[in-house]
Every structure is written in structure tokens, then in C-alpha cells.
Amino acid sequence: MNPARYLILRPADLIGLALAVAAALVLPFLVRDDYSANVLVLILLYAGLASSWNIIGGLAGQFSLGHSAFLGIGAYTSTLLYNYAGISPWLGMLAGGSISVVLALLISYPTFRMRGVFFAMATLAVGETLRILLIYSRKFFPLPYSLSIDYQPGLARMIFEDRASYALLAGCYLLTCLACTFVLSRSYTGFYLRAIRDNDEAADAAGVPVRRYKLIAFLVSAFLTALGGTLMAQYVLYIEPGTVLSIELSVDLPLMAILGGIGTILGPLVGAAILLPLRETLVEMLGGAASGAHLVLYGFLLILIVVLLPNGLLGGLDRLRALTRSKPGPSADAAKTAGVQP
Amino acid sequence: MQAILQLLVSGVLLGGVYALGALGLNLIFGVAKVVNFAHGEFLMLGMFAAYWLMTLTGINPYLGAPIIGAAFFLVGLAFYAGLMRFTIYKPELTQVFATLGLSILLQNAALVAWSADYRTIQIMPAGWESIQVLGAYVPTNRLVAFLYAVAILLAVLVFLRSTFIGRAIEAVSQDLVAARLMGIDPDRVFLMTFGLGIAITGVAGGVLMPSFYAFPSVGSFFVLVAFVVVVLGGLGSIAGTILGGLLLGLVETGIGYVAPDLKEATHFVLLILLLAVRPHGLLGVKGAEKETLK
Amino acid sequence: MSPSLLSVAGVTKRFGGLVAVDDVSLEVAPGEIVGLIGPNGAGKTTLFNMMAGAFPPDRGDIVFDGHSLRGRSAATICRLGLVRTFQIPQPFGSMTVLETIQTAALLHDRSIAASRAAALAIARRVGLEGREASPTPSLTNAQKKRLEVARALGANPKLILLDEVMAGLNAAEVARMLILVQQLRRDGVTVVLVEHNMEAVLRVSDRLVVLETGRKIADGPPRSVVEDPAVIRAYLGEGTEEDAA
Numbered sequence: 001m002n003p004a005r006y007l008i009l010r011p012a013d014l015i016g017l018a019l020a021v022a023a024a025l026v027l028p029f030l031v032r033d034d035y036s037a038n039v040l041v042l043i044l045l046y047a048g049l050a051s052s053w054n055i056i057g058g059l060a061g062q063f064s065l066g067h068s069a070f071l072g073i074g075a076y077t078s079t080l081l082y083n084y085a086g087i088s089p090w091l092g093m094l095a096g097g098s099i100s101v102v103l104a105l106l107i108s109y110p111t112f113r114m115r116g117v118f119f120a121m122a123t124l125a126v127g128e129t130l131r132i133l134l135i136y137s138r139k140f141f142p143l144p145y146s147l148s149i150d151y152q153p154g155l156a157r158m159i160f161e162d163r164a165s166y167a168l169l170a171g172c173y174l175l176t177c178l179a180c181t182f183v184l185s186r187s188y189t190g191f192y193l194r195a196i197r198d199n200d201e202a203a204d205a206a207g208v209p210v211r212r213y214k215l216i217a218f219l220v221s222a223f224l225t226a227l228g229g230t231l232m233a234q235y236v237l238y239i240e241p242g243t244v245l246s247i248e249l250s251v252d253l254p255l256m257a258i259l260g261g262i263g264t265i266l267g268p269l270v271g272a273a274i275l276l277p278l279r280e281t282l283v284e285m286l287g288g289a290a291s292g293a294h295l296v297l298y299g300f301l302l303i304l305i306v307v308l309l310p311n312g313l314l315g316g317l318d319r320l321r322a323l324t325r326s327k328p329g330p331s332a333d334a335a336k337t338a339g340v341q342p
Numbered sequence: 343m344q345a346i347l348q349l350l351v352s353g354v355l356l357g358g359v360y361a362l363g364a365l366g367l368n369l370i371f372g373v374a375k376v377v378n379f380a381h382g383e384f385l386m387l388g389m390f391a392a393y394w395l396m397t398l399t400g401i402n403p404y405l406g407a408p409i410i411g412a413a414f415f416l417v418g419l420a421f422y423a424g425l426m427r428f429t430i431y432k433p434e435l436t437q438v439f440a441t442l443g444l445s446i447l448l449q450n451a452a453l454v455a456w457s458a459d460y461r462t463i464q465i466m467p468a469g470w471e472s473i474q475v476l477g478a479y480v481p482t483n484r485l486v487a488f489l490y491a492v493a494i495l496l497a498v499l500v501f502l503r504s505t506f507i508g509r510a511i512e513a514v515s516q517d518l519v520a521a522r523l524m525g526i527d528p529d530r531v532f533l534m535t536f537g538l539g540i541a542i543t544g545v546a547g548g549v550l551m552p553s554f555y556a557f558p559s560v561g562s563f564f565v566l567v568a569f570v571v572v573v574l575g576g577l578g579s580i581a582g583t584i585l586g587g588l589l590l591g592l593v594e595t596g597i598g599y600v601a602p603d604l605k606e607a608t609h610f611v612l613l614i615l616l617l618a619v620r621p622h623g624l625l626g627v628k629g630a631e632k633e634t635l636k
Numbered sequence: 637m638s639p640s641l642l643s644v645a646g647v648t649k650r651f652g653g654l655v656a657v658d659d660v661s662l663e664v665a666p667g668e669i670v671g672l673i674g675p676n677g678a679g680k681t682t683l684f685n686m687m688a689g690a691f692p693p694d695r696g697d698i699v700f701d702g703h704s705l706r707g708r709s710a711a712t713i714c715r716l717g718l719v720r721t722f723q724i725p726q727p728f729g730s731m732t733v734l735e736t737i738q739t740a741a742l743l744h745d746r747s748i749a750a751s752r753a754a755a756l757a758i759a760r761r762v763g764l765e766g767r768e769a770s771p772t773p774s775l776t777n778a779q780k781k782r783l784e785v786a787r788a789l790g791a792n793p794k795l796i797l798l799d800e801v802m803a804g805l806n807a808a809e810v811a812r813m814l815i816l817v818q819q820l821r822r823d824g825v826t827v828v829l830v831e832h833n834m835e836a837v838l839r840v841s842d843r844l845v846v847l848e849t850g851r852k853i854a855d856g857p858p859r860s861v862v863e864d865p866a867v868i869r870a871y872l873g874e875g876t877e878e879d880a881a
Contacts, residue, residue: 299447
């Protein structure tokens with residue numbers, strides 16, 4: 001089977017591939033100081049998470065605000081299995097991914113009946129319910145509020161001495177997420193997901209099995225997000241409902257995707273690479289992370305980005321390209337709406 | 343028997359409070375089809391406005407509600423003119439994340455300005471914190487808030503039915519295109535709606551202040567409650583808001599009696615189930631959940 | 637008469653107290669062009685939507701090519717070979733003309749190259765050549781109507797349901813659309829069209845089915861149907877008889 005028959009390949013993809021591989025597999029070997037290494041790990045990890053969100057939120061156009069649920073499941077499953085049963089996080093990661101997939105399948109029944117902002121509200125409620133239930137479950141299970149993982153480096157335990165190894169791991173995770181996005185957006189599924197995003201009724205009439213493809217995007221997204229949850233737990237070695245199940249996470253992931261270019265393949269990576277260093281800088285400039293001053297600016301930036309750059313940086317590039325390519329006339333005004341293109 | 347009466351009284355009082363807290367959200371949604379994720383923060387600001395009014399001038403929020411209302415009307419105008427005007431015909435994604443951004447901004451601005459301390463004010467004189475009615479214990483703060491809720495809901499209904507701008511608001515909420523053809527300027531209507539919706543929300547925060555603690559992130563609790571009330575009662579329906587508030591108040595009081603820790607989770611489970619089963623709510627118009635302005 | 641491709645048998649649909657479609661039966665033979673007409677509120681759109689699988693009838697059954705449509709989604713009905721267009725064009729807003737047609741063409745062949753070739757051919761067939769790379773929002777209304785037909789053709793249908801494809805078109809555009817409809821039949825596609833434009837529907841249809849207040853009041857060749865007193869009454873109102881008398 002020749003993949004080129006079933007995938008849209010463009011010359012520019014080689015540049016994208018080179019960029020992604022350089023960020024994910026080469027930079028970890030180049031970064032030496034601890035501070036940059038930490039930022040790199042976070043960028044690669046969040047880029048992977050934002051890419052995972054982008055599959056359901058960007059490609060399929062269903063704005064989930066409940067991805068903290070999947071991330072939390074990933075983090076908690078592998079950590080509980082490791083701490084209480086000694087099971088390697090490599091296996092725990094797959095277990096977390098599977099549980100996430102089951103949860104996504106279950107909540108798809110009520111939530112897929114809704115569109116747009118109501119899907120967002122319902123998924124937000126799912127994430128919050130999970131956080132509250134987890135805290136509540138301590139009434140019945142002897143669980144501490146927070147879980148720590150003992151620092152015992154080892155490949156089988158997915159705990160490393162140097163940040164470079166974590167960066168490499170996060171890089172591989174990011175590449176996995178990007179590869180999934182690439183295949184889903186450049187094969188026939190890409191057409192189907194865009195059709196669903198643009199107009200689900202017309203997609204249905206054109207023979208697109210709307211529910212099935214929304215579900216595929218949701219399950220892949222949930223699985224990948226849970227994997228990232230395990231990586232986050234293994235990197236920080238500490239989890240609690242207030243971090244891995246927080247609304248902030250559920251908002252961060254879409255924000256990165258939007259900033260970079262929602263629905264594009266590399267947008268989430270671009271978004272994470274800009275937003276995380278920016279936030280770190282804001283924290284440093286405006287004092288401690290607890291004061292909230294950096295978040296005032298952060299909220300302001302979020303507003304500016306969605307209002308001025310709704311298609312993100314890469315989406316903006318696409319628009320420019322469309323403008324220069326198309327002749328003046330009716331299609332010039334169309335370029336305005338051409339918007340998000342994978 | 344006594345316990346049931348107590349639960350009913352508490353539930354109805356809480357329900358009135360919830361309905362008042364959700365009214366502004368539903369009014370804005372009904373007319374402009376915008377779900378304001380920063381709704382809770384406006385309520386929080388209303389609470390702080392009441393706190394500072396009381397602390398600095400000694401005017402208690404029950405008397406100062408008109409001042410808060412007038413101030414928040416201007417806040418609402420600014421909210422529309424400065425931000426929502428640019429998003430109103432844009433895709434939902436823009437509206438969701440623009441209002442989410444505003445929510446983060448306002449919450450943290452409050453944190454910077456007033457710290458994370460929990461604040462409260464004492465209004466009722468000692469000995470008058472609660473009264474006994476038929477053996478049921480009625481907190482007076484809640485009772486006043488409830489009366490405010492009833493008064494404001496009635497005032498809004500009368501306003502929408504019998505003033506020109508109110509009827510223009512109704513017209514736009516029912517059919518934007520037709521309203522425009524009738525010579526109504528929708529942007530002016532949106533402006534007034536945001537002013538009115540935020541004014542109500544500010545007053546709601548003000549009269550709730552004596553019975554709830556105010557702190558910068560209190561809005562995230564109220565916004566979710568407001569979502570549930572609105573979805574429960576009916577999107578865009580004022581009467582539905584009252585019904586939704588009362589139902590949620592009763593359910594929450596009942597659940598709180600059995601398993602207090604699960605009160606919040608019930609909100610969310612209710613929200614998910616309702617959105618799935620009857621997304622237009624009990625009294626809402628079918629299809630309202632699919633409406634956008636585009 | 638050849639065995640029918642689409643068979644509507646005793647279909648009834650109520651909305652609350654209103655009976656929108658009342659015990660309607662009709663047959664469509666392969667290769668036919670059937671016009672479905674009637675005054676406003678006659679139930680045309682309701683019947684059309686049931687034939688397209690948008691919602692099921694309360695009573696009766698619709699059978700297409702030997703398959704009952706009951707319980708099937710629009711997407712599976714489309715796979716059977718019964719495809720609809722929308723009265724108000726519903727283009728995919730982020731796609732080009734070619735991508736829109738290609739989305740439907742992927743139904744039968746998931747290869748990018750093959751679906752692209754099929755889509756290019758269809759774009760030519762409906763008269764959208766030269767606009768393949770245009771984003772759909774840039775099209776004129778007439779072009780959007782053609783794109784509706786093109787997307788339906790992408791799914792390679794046996795029968796195409798056209799929902800007021802002439803509405804809002806000027807005379808020249810209507811003429812082009814009529815040629816397209818006739819060409820569809822030459823290509824072996826059966827056509828059912830709901831139409832307000834009487835002149836157009838008379839020119840193109842082999843047979844007319846007339847609905848009034850949910851009931852079928854006439855079914856036959858266009859010339860005899862338009863002379864049918866019941867049809868004239870339905871269109872011109874009860875008053876005409878008295879005026880004539």
C-alpha cells in the first residue's frame with residue numbers, strides 16, 4: 001500500500017518535519033543549563049498535550065474544556081499503580097490511556113448531542129465532577145490528598161536523573177501526538193472532520209458518519225492526553241487534584257492550540273513554545289506565582305489573541321498565503337473566511 | 343416533618359438566591375446568544391463592591407443596591423463596548439475564550455488588589471440573624487436576598503413587557519433578522535442588554551454578600567451554579583430562571599442534608615444530564631441551544 | 637411501469653396537532669424526473685425531509701432500492717445511493733469547491749488521488765470548472781446551488797433529491813440549472829425536485845406530484861396535472877369557482 005495514495009503530502013511538510021524532529025529529538029541534546037532544560041521539557045510536554053486537545057478541539061471543532069479529566073486519569077492511574085502495586089509507569093501509562101478512552105466513550109453519549117459552547121460547558125462539568133469525586137472518594141479509600149513518587153531513577157520506573165532524558169521522552173511523546181494529528185488531518189478523515197466542524201448536518205447528508213468520526217477524534221485525543229498525564233506525574237513526581245485535574249489545565253491546552261493555530265498540525269507546538277516561556281517570564285517579572293499579577297496579563301493576552309488572531313499564528317500565515325495566491329475579486333474576501341486549514 | 347419543612351424553606355431561599363445570581367447570565371444569553379464565562383467574576387465584583395461600600399461609607403448593600411446597580415450598569419456597557427462588541431458575530435470559540443480570558447483577568451486582578459482573604463459583612467443586628475417561622479429557622483440575610491430576587495425578577499419582567507427598549511430586547515432575542523428589518527439597531531440592544539445583565543449581576547452579588555464569603559475565586563463557584571440554573575430552567579427564559587433556581591436550591595439542600603461533600607458534584611452531574619436530555623431546559627425554546635448569531 | 641426505485645407508502649407525519657403529511661404514497665421509477673409541488677405549507681418540505689432521512693414518518697414507510705429508510709441516518713441513506721441538497725446552500729465554510737466535492741467522493745474510494753479526480757470531473761459536469769480552488773464562501777448564490785448538486789453527485793447517487801435548486805436564481809441561471817438536471821438523467825441519475833418555480837418544474841419534469849395541506853391531490857404528467865381542477869383550486873384558492881360561476 002502506497003501511503004501517498006491515502007495521504008496528502010506537501011513539499012512544505014519536510015520543513016515541518018525537520019522543525020518538529022529538531023525540537024523533539026535534537027534540542028534535548030543541546031540544552032545544557034538546568035533552567036532551559038526545564039522549560040524545554042514543559043514546552044514539549046504541553047505541546048504534546050495541546051496537540052492531543054487539537055485533535056478533538058481543532059480538527060473536529062468540538063471545544064472540550066474538560067481535558068483535565070483525561071490528564072488527571074493518566075497521572076493518577078500510573079501513579080497509583082506504581083505506588084501501591086509496583087507496576088511500571090510504562091504499563092500504567094497504557095492503563096491510564098485505556099481508562100481515559102472508556103470515560104471518553106461514556107461521556108460521548110450525552111455530550112455529542114450538544115454543539116459549541118454547550119459541549120464546552122458539559123465537558124467542563126465532567127472535569128470538575130471528576131475532581132470533586134476524587135476528593136470525595138477519600139472518605140471511602142485511605143488515599144492521601146496528594147501523591148508523591150519516590151525519587152528512584154531508572155528507565156523501567158520512568159524516572160530520570162537529568163532533565164535531558166525527560167526532554168527526550170517528552171519529545172517522543174510530542175512526535176507521537178503530531179504523527180496522529182498528521183494522519184488524521186491529511187487522510188480522508190481530515191476531510192470528514194473538517195466537514196463535521198464546518199457543518200455537521202451537511203456532513204451527514206454527504207455521507208459522513210458524523211458520530212463515528214467525532215468519536216474517533218475524541219478517543220484518540222483522550223488516550224494521548226492521558227499519556228501526557230503520566231509523563232507529567234513522572235516529571236514532577238507529585239500530583240494532587242488541584243494540579244492535574246485543574247480547570248486551568250483544561251483552559252491552557254486549547255489556549256496554546258489557538259495561539260499557534262487551531263486545527264493546524266504544528267500550531268499547538270508553536271503555541272506552547274511561545275506561551276510557556278512567556279508565562280515564566282511574566283512570573284519572574286511580576287513576582288511570585290501566587291500573587292496572580294502574571295495571570296492578569298495572561299488573561300489579557302488570551303483576550304487579545306482570540307479577538308485579534310482567532311486563527312492563530314499559523315492560521316494567519318495560511319491566510320496571508322491564500323491572499324497572495326488568489327486573484328483580487330470575490331475570492332479575496334473569501335480568504336478572510338478560509339480560516340483554519342490543516 | 344419539621345426537618346422537611348426546614349429543608350423546604352432553606353431550599354426555596356437558596357433557590358431564590360441562585361435564580362438571582364443566574365438572571366443576568368440568562369438575559370445576555372437569551373438576547374445576544376453569548377455564554378459569558380466571566381459571569382461569576384462580575385458577581386464576585388458585586389460582592390466586593392458591597393463590601394467596600396459598607397466598609398468605607400457604612401451604607402449597607404440592602405440600601406446601597408441601587409448604587410451598585412447603577413455602577414454595574416456602566417460596567418456592563420463598558421464590557422460590551424470594550425470587548426464583546428468585537429466578538430459578537432464571531433465564532434463561538436472566540437466568545438468562549440474571550441470571556442474565559444476576562445474571567446482569569448478579573449479574578450487575578452481581584453487577587454492582586456484585595457488578596458485571597460475571605461471577607462464578610464455583618465448587617466443584621468445581633469439577635470436578628472434568624473427568625474422562626476412555623477418552627478423553621480429562617481436566616482434573615484437569605485430572606486432579604488430572596489425578597490430582592492423576587493423584586494428584581496418581577497421588575498425585569500415588567501421592564502421587558504412594557505418599555506420600548508425592553509420590547510426591542512425581546513424582539514432581538516426572538517429574531518435578530520426580523521428585529522433589524524423593523525428598524526431596531528441590534529448593537530444598541532446588545533449594549534443595553536449587557537448593561538442590564540451586568541447591573542443585575544452586580545446587585546445580586548451585593549445582596550448575597552452578607553450571606554456568602556467574598557474572595558477572588560468565588561465566581562467560579564457561582565458561574566457553574568448559574569450554568570446549571572439556566573440550563574435547568576430554560577435558555578433565554580426569565581420565568582425558567584426562577585424555576586431552575588428553585589429546583590436547584592431544593593435539590594442542593596436535599597443532597598446537602600444527605601451528603602454535604604457531594605453538593606457541588608450534583609450540580610455538574612445535573613448539568614451534564616440536563617444538557618443531554620433536554621438541552622433547551624424546562625421552559626426554554628427548543629433549539630435555543632443551537633442558536634448563534636452567525 | 638418498471639419497478640420503482642423510491643417508494644413512499646402511506647406516510648403520515650404530525651407536528652403536535654398539525655398533520656404536515658397525511659397518508660401520502662408515491663412511486664419514483666429509475667431514470668424519472670419527478671417534480672413535487674404544492675402551495676406553501678402543503679407538506680413538501682416535510683415529505684422531502686423524510687425521504688432524505690432527516691426524521692422518520694409517524695406512520696407508513698419509505699423504501700429506497702429495496703431498503704426501508706426507517707431508522708437509518710442521513711449518512712447511511714446517502715451510502716445506499718439517495719442523496720439530498722439543501723434549499724439554503726450549506727457549504728463547508730473552510731473548504732474549497734474541490735475539497736467539498738472530494739469529501740463526498742471519499743465515500744466510495746478513500747484514496748486521495750482517486751477522489752480528487754472524481755471531484756474534478758464533477759466540478760466540470762456541474763459547470764464549476766475554473767472555481768475548483770475557490771473557498772466556498774466566495775461563490776455566488778447560483779454557484780453555491782451548483783456546489784450543492786456537485787457535493788450530492790460526489791456520493792455517486794442513484795437518486796438525487798433537489799430542494800428548490802432554482803430558488804433565487806435569475807432566468808439565465810435557471811436555464812443552466814435546467815440543463816444540468818436534464819443532464820443528470822442522461823447520466824443515469826433519477827431526480828426528485830421540490831420546486832416553487834412552476835415554469836421550470838413544468839419544463840423539466842416527467843411527472844408532477846401535487847400536495848395540498850398534507851395530502852396528495854394529483855400525480856401525473858405535467859400537462860394533465862396543471863389542468864386538473866383540484867390543482868388549480870389548490871393554487872388559486874376556493875374563490876375562483878365562485879368567480880367563474
